[in-house]
Amino acid sequence: MVTLMASPDFLSCESLTAPVEVGKQHESPQGFHAIRHGGIATQLLLLPGSATGRSLMALVPLDSQTLGRVEALVRFWRSCHRRPVPPDTRMTIHQRRRLRLMMQASDGRKNGASYREIATAFYGTGRVASNAWKTSSLRDTVIGLVKGGGAMISGGYLQLLRHRRRA
Structure with missing residues (x-):
């Protein structure tokens, strides 16, 4: 979420080139919440006294x-x-793929699919049948995907919004 507020006159050294275009605004005790769709979707919080037609500044805690x-x-x-928007670095392409598979595996399991049926849907009948199921690495992978998806559903998804920083 990007928090915006009115820029004080003494900081406004250049005129506003184009107003920030936001979608429908919803009032809340904090100000106005909106989603800006353009290039990337961005959740905005406009603090009281902010108007999208005037000079704005970002508030970064x-x-x-x-x-x-x-x-x-x-x-x-x-x-x-x-301008070109760089990709979000909170998740790699591999992590996004794994997250999608976790959600699909959890959804399948919740709807009564066996681990083997989920593996067949993901990897195909031939690949699943090529190894003994009880000792198959695909079985372990699918069980891990279901467990990971369950953890995400139980609130672990909130960690996706935060960067992991090296100590």
Whole structure:
């Protein structure tokens, strides 16, 4: 989420080139929530007194999530100025694929599919049949996907929103 507020007059050194276009705004005690669709979808919080037609500034709390917020702000700014937006670095392509498989495996299991049926859907009949099922690495993989999907459903998905930082 990018938090925006009215820029004080003493900081506004250049005129606003183009207003920030936001979708439908929903009022809340914090201000107005909106989604900006353009290049990338960005969740915005416009603090009270902010108007999208005037000069705005971003508010970035200095805490453990600062670097992730700054990255989101850069992506938002590039999108607003029609510049190439770099990919989100919170998840790699491999992690996105695994997350999708976890959700599909959990959904299949919840709907009564066996681990073998899930493996067949993911990897094909030939690959599943090529090894003894009880000792198959595909069986272990599918069980791990179902467990991981269950953990995500139980609240683990919140970790996806945060960068893992090296100590």
